Amino acid sequence: MGQNKTSDKVILEIDNLAVSYGHVNALKDVSLTVNEGEIVVLIGANGAGKTSIMETVLGVNQVDSGTIKFQGKDITNKPADKIVRSGMFLVPEGRGVFSSMSVTDNLLLGAHHNLKGSKEKMDYVFSSFPILGERKDQVAGTLSGGERQMLAIARALMSSPKMILVDEPSIGLAPKIVNDIFEILVQLNSEGYSILLSEQNVYKALKCAHRGYVMETGKILLSGTSEELLNNSEIRKAYLGA
Amino acid sequence: MEIFIAQVINGLSLGSIYVLLVTGFNLLLLVAMIIHFSFPVVVVFSMYMAWIVLGLTGNNIFLGVAAGISSAILFNIITAPMFQHIMKKRGEVDINSTMVLSMGLGMIITDFLSHSINSGFPIAFPDNLTGRAAGPFIQFGLISMSRGAFLALTVGIVFVTGLFWLLYKTKQGRAFRAIAEDPNGAKLVGLPILKTGLQSYALTGFLGGSTAILMAILLGSASPGLGDQLGHKVLAVSIIAGLGNLKGGLIVGLSLGILEALVQGYWTGTWSNAIAFVIMLIAILVKPKGIFGMKL
Numbered sequence: 025m026g027q028n029k030t031s032d033k034v035i036l037e038i039d040n041l042a043v044s045y046g047h048v049n050a051l052k053d054v055s056l057t058v059n060e061g062e063i064v065v066l067i068g069a070n071g072a073g074k075t076s077i078m079e080t081v082l083g084v085n086q087v088d089s090g091t092i093k094f095q096g097k098d099i100t101n102k103p104a105d106k107i108v109r110s111g112m113f114l115v116p117e118g119r120g121v122f123s124s125m126s127v128t129d130n131l132l133l134g135a136h137h138n139l140k141g142s143k144e145k146m147d148y149v150f151s152s153f154p155i156l157g158e159r160k161d162q163v164a165g166t167l168s169g170g171e172r173q174m175l176a177i178a179r180a181l182m183s184s185p186k187m188i189l190v191d192e193p194s195i196g197l198a199p200k201i202v203n204d205i206f207e208i209l210v211q212l213n214s215e216g217y218s219i220l221l222s223e224q225n226v227y228k229a230l231k232c233a234h235r236g237y238v239m240e241t242g243k244i245l246l247s248g249t250s251e252e253l254l255n256n257s258e259i260r261k262a263y264l265g266a
Numbered sequence: 267m268e269i270f271i272a273q274v275i276n277g278l279s280l281g282s283i284y285v286l287l288v289t290g291f292n293l294l295l296l297v298a299m300i301i302h303f304s305f306p307v308v309v310v311f312s313m314y315m316a317w318i319v320l321g322l323t324g325n326n327i328f329l330g331v332a333a334g335i336s337s338a339i340l341f342n343i344i345t346a347p348m349f350q351h352i353m354k355k356r357g358e359v360d361i362n363s364t365m366v367l368s369m370g371l372g373m374i375i376t377d378f379l380s381h382s383i384n385s386g387f388p389i390a391f392p393d394n395l396t397g398r399a400a401g402p403f404i405q406f407g408l409i410s411m412s413r414g415a416f417l418a419l420t421v422g423i424v425f426v427t428g429l430f431w432l433l434y435k436t437k438q439g440r441a442f443r444a445i446a447e448d449p450n451g452a453k454l455v456g457l458p459i460l461k462t463g464l465q466s467y468a469l470t471g472f473l474g475g476s477t478a479i480l481m482a483i484l485l486g487s488a489s490p491g492l493g494d495q496l497g498h499k500v501l502a503v504s505i506i507a508g509l510g511n512l513k514g515g516l517i518v519g520l521s522l523g524i525l526e527a528l529v530q531g532y533w534t535g536t537w538s539n540a541i542a543f544v545i546m547l548i549a550i551l552v553k554p555k556g557i558f559g560m561k562l
């Protein structure tokens with residue numbers, strides 16, 4: 025898989041972030057950055073806090089302390105609809121497509137804040153994902169898991185984002201489809217989208233990402249380039265079974 | 267046969283009123299995520315507001331209609347922050363506590379109507395609004411239709427069609443449906459949940475206000491207890507059809523209207539409520555989740 029040239033310009037900057045759900049401290053002192061044009065992967069077991077980071081960045085969770093900056097602007101505790109408007113979109117864990125609604129309606133929901141040019145955007149996603157074009161009048165509930173994942177990604181594209189957060193896209197998909205999805209992400213990245221990815225499929229994720237962060241119980245344990253992480257002996261032991 | 271047809275037509279008019287009320291209730295349930303079973307009480311409140319303005323303006327129909335419609339919209343928008351406050355505080359959909367709020371609002375309105383307006387006596391709407399004095403609006407033999415019945419049916423059809431158009435063909439409707447299916451998922455795609463919820467309050471206010479005017483024309487009168495009585499029916503229709511099921515509400519609402527009209531035509535008007543509830547009881551015993559299934 026090819027890798028896009030990245031810049032040093034930071035697009036997302038998280039500093040000392042803490043988030044809790046009632047008494048559960050889900051994130052403790054998390055700091056990370058994503059540069060423009062990068063794919064950065066969050067690695068961690070179930071409950072490590074990957075989804076919490078993504079949803080907090082998107083403005084869904086209340087921040088206890090710390091700051092989040094997107095494209096140089098402070099977006100800490102801003103509402104999700106504002107953050108989406110500013111160019112960020114989440115591909116949720118478990119796809120989050122609306123099963124009773126048609127493929128077309130699902131796509132248009134991605135462009136809800138700006139329907140201007142949605143016709144062209146729709147043509148663009150149908151040319152990238154022909155299968156969605158064939159199924160455009162079907163309700164999303166009738167799609168296969170892989171097609172739903174594509175729909176969730178295509179819906180993100182409909183919002184004309186600068187940055188896409190992709191939460192565990194490989195969950196529940198056959199290895200061949202997982203490869204397809206990762207290829208799509210690399211392709212999108214080469215078109216200029218910055219991507220923050222979360223994965224438990226560590227090897228494949230690191231193969232397509234530029235850098236990664238390893239999380240455990242709400243903290244960042246380790247970070248480095250994909251190559252460094254792939255060669256790290258602890259990671260090899262813990263995640264790669266070597 | 268002619269009696270049958272006449273009663274079915276009357277039933278459809280009454281049924282249109284039920285459909286409008288149930289649809290408003292279901293929309294609030296689906297989009298604003300509240301159980302507002304006092305919604306019909308708000309509608310009756312709007313009938314009273316229309317009546318007051320009619321009295322003050324020497325039966326100016328335009329102002330009376332405007333007062334009825336706008337008071338329902340205003341009431342909904344003014345009470346929306348209270349409902350939304352509960353939702354925000356809990357950080358999740360909490361239908362139970364919205365029910366208590368709705369009940370409270372309903373009691374306040376009913377008490378207000380029975381103490382402070384017309385000394386609690388039923389109110390009657392003027393003939394120039396109801397068209398009573400003019401006789402039947404349409405007549406073929408035994409089959410006749412009052413102006414109210416005709417308006418209720420046509421406006422009912424227009425509004426329900428318009429509403430389905432709005433839900434399935436517009437951007438707002440798409441957001442409504444998304445929130446109805448999965449409020450959490452809707453938040454994650456950046457839909458403005460509270461703002462869209464507020465739009466649904468305004469829309470149901472408009473529906474409710476228009477229904478109030480139709481009821482004033484069709485029934486010709488109102489009493490403080492009318493809201494509670496309708497509230498029970500609307501809740502029952504909605505549950506029997508399947509909570510939140512708009513198409514189900516359409517069918518069951520119309521059926522209830524026809525059923526009541528047939529009982530009135532062939533038997534006795536005084537028993538139509540009891541009989542309607544007996545049939546609804548049977549329906550809910552057979553299909554506890556509603557005939558057409560819940561859509562929540």
Ligand SMILES: Nc1ncnc2c1ncn2[C@@H]1O[C@H](COP(=O)(O)OP(=O)(O)OP(=O)(O)O)[C@@H](O)[C@H]1O
Pocket residue numbers: 045048049050068069070071072073074075076077117192
């Ligand atoms: N709404 C919530 N209420 C209470 N605790 C929560 C909530 N959401 C997440 N948590 C807790 O926060 C911690 C982090 O959860 P999170 O979903 O972010 O993990 P994750 O890394 O995405 O896990 P997974 O790989 O299973 O998706 C977990 O301990 C989880 O139980």
Ligand SMILES: [Mg+2]
Pocket residue numbers: 074075076117191192
């Ligand atoms: Mg997760």
